[in-house]
Amino acid sequence: MRRLAVPVAVLAGALTLAGCGGSDDTAAELSVGASYMPQPVSADMAAGFLTITNKGAAKDELTSVTSDVAGRVTMHDTVGGSMQEVTSFAVPAHGRLVFRSGGNHLMFEKLNRRPKQGDTITLKLKFAKSGPLTVEMPVKSATYNPSTGH
Numbered sequence: 060m061r062r063l064a065v066p067v068a069v070l071a072g073a074l075t076l077a078g079c080g081g082s083d084d085t086a087a088e089l090s091v092g093a094s095y096m097p098q099p100v101s102a103d104m105a106a107g108f109l110t111i112t113n114k115g116a117a118k119d120e121l122t123s124v125t126s127d128v129a130g131r132v133t134m135h136d137t138v139g140g141s142m143q144e145v146t147s148f149a150v151p152a153h154g155r156l157v158f159r160s161g162g163n164h165l166m167f168e169k170l171n172r173r174p175k176q177g178d179t180i181t182l183k184l185k186f187a188k189s190g191p192l193t194v195e196m197p198v199k200s201a202t203y204n205p206s207t208g209h
């Protein structure tokens with residue numbers, strides 16, 4: 060059994076490094092940008108958009124989204140002009156997962172308050188492999204266009 064002692068110790072060291080988010084080239088490295096919520100026109104539902112960038116060499120998967128403003132946040136994609144709920148989204152290695160108007164989007168349901176332009180709402184994103192990310196999402200005008208910035 061002595062022969063097992065060294066490999067086990069090495070493995071434990073590797074796990075500790077990965078847990079610290081160190082430079083592990085087999086892990087995803089996720090960051091979030093370009094997030095916004097158009098001020099909702101309805102009192103009980105809102106949409107949200109963001110981009111998740113993965114600089115790592117491993118793919119990951121967005122598996123759930125929660126927010127302080129909504130009883131439930133669902134993930135939708137858009138196929139042939141109609142949206143459908145999905146249970147996860149792939150985040151490719153060295154790639155991006157993009158949510159944008161007319162495509163992938165988040166839907167905030169059972170709003171407990173109605174977000175107004177200028178507010179910031181907090182989201183928590185959970186992934187299959189990486190640790191959770193917290194996003195501060197600004198509320199923009201109902202007609203906000205991210206490519207023009209207003």
Ligand code: CU
Nearest residue numbers: 135142164166
């Ligand atoms: Cu939808």
